[in-house]
Amino acid sequence: MSELTKLTLAEARDKLRAREVTSLELTEACLTAIEGAGALNAFVHHTPEIARDQARAADARLAEGDAPAMCGLPIGVKDLFCTKGVPSQAASRILEGFLPEYESTVTSQLFDAGAVMLGKLNMDEFAMGSSNETSCYGNVVNPWRRGNDDTALTPGGSSGGSAAAVAADLCLAATGTDTGGSIRQPAAFTGIVGIKPTYGRCSRWGIVAFASSLDQAGPMTKTVRDAAIMLGAMCGHDPKDSTSADLAVPDFEAMLTGDIRGKVIGIPKEYRMDGMPAEIEKLWADGTAMLKAAGAEIREISLPHTKYALPAYYVIAPAEASSNLARYDGVRYGHRAKIAQGDGITEMYEKTRAEGFGHEVQRRVMVGTYVLSAGFYDAYYNRARRVRALIKRDFDEVFAAGIDAILTPATPSAAFGLGEMQDADPVQMYLNDVFTVTVNLAGLPGIAVPAGTDAQGLPLGLQLIGRPWEEGDLLNTAYALEQAAGFVAKPGKWW
């Protein structure tokens, strides 16, 4: 593998601006790495022609001294983003053959900033999953392995393709989306950085909707600095998304001083769960000590409704999904089932959706339908929204009491084996998001930072949760943690 693909965004940007390397060289190196990494199944739609055209255009801009933030930097794009004329399937059979006539706001901003798209990345179907095993393209394989054991591990989900591609140096960075942990959990499972910004920071326009009140896009990168660079290019106000915040986007990278003296870091006691592996407990304690050594004040805090976040999420997210996914009816785009003699439109809908949606998506759409149905709306959906208000209030109160950021583990375990959860009930899989889902319910920014490895050499991540709209401050705390943790391990190449 070429050394070029191992560069961070910041390193590559500096080399491009210094004219030490061209975007086309970087792009070709990534395309070669992608061709050799079929075993990971991360890239599912390859766009080499687009990549080369964008790279040449970026090189021309660089030659003129016009080098915006992402100029010439090759990235991967999660299949959930609509990209004009390029398959955008949300890893679902129901969107087979769909070629968007438009570009999502986030990708078009990235392209305006000079980014180069290498292709589309695998994910869980409609972003519903925590192991990338619900994709119509098949599983993504984590580039990390347990020592010399060749068991195939999950990269996490739903942004599993993005995580695997960045960890394996197939691209310099990738876009992800996060509804309950889908950026932060796979980032933690693959030893990379992933940030979900405040709800409203990134436009959702042109991103296939899962649960609209929870979905946010964000970058998945090799370093915190790269996350700051790429997030700046992705976010900003968009009139096409009514929930997009009309707020100025600060220069996140300029805020990375590494100085967190006097910052108050909260350690929520409710995140110390029964049966938590000792390695996770130790990682958390180590991270706490690192922030303290960097000059932060550590304070134990309480977020009393934490326990109810997952059950509330598994009412609200399926409810919104059942509504959002009603559009896949075989009429306007994507798959339509062949119908039998005498079938009417209802049979066409039912067969199309049975053939087009995978099992997990069908299950969530039906759970959502149930909790919204007459007689249950108040008992389930309205109750969950009231609990959600309480979960947000817990955070509001600790921030009002002076907490600047909250430190928690990112996941309850390291990456598990593909197929290992097959016989577990669905709730067992949902528990993967126990530390991340609160952040979506409260609309807060959260970042996963690689902070250590387990006994088998697998990466483990810590999560920092920030105040709304204060991604810059959060990134700076994450930067301090990254510096202190000094995580440099990379997966050995076997693919």
Place this chain on the structure above:
Amino acid sequence: MSIAPETAARVAKLARIKVEPEALPALAAEFNTILGFIEQLNEVDVEGIEPMTSVTPMRLKRRADVVTDGDQQAQILKNAPDAREGFFAVPKVVE
């Protein structure tokens, strides 16, 4: 509360997803597991708490009620499984 296969069939119908009768008992069992998990929410005292409508306390933007877009018939129909004479085509809707 326990979901019977008949309820699962009704939910599948409402969701417009065809489920074969032999798959209904397993589906009902999965619903029961998930709903059992959700039942925990009943422990929470939500008295006086309004259901959340917006996670960020921002007022939705308004704009003038005017046409801002249009004339995209070809693009809109481009991805249709069946489009004829400028329309989406579907199987018979009414008898």
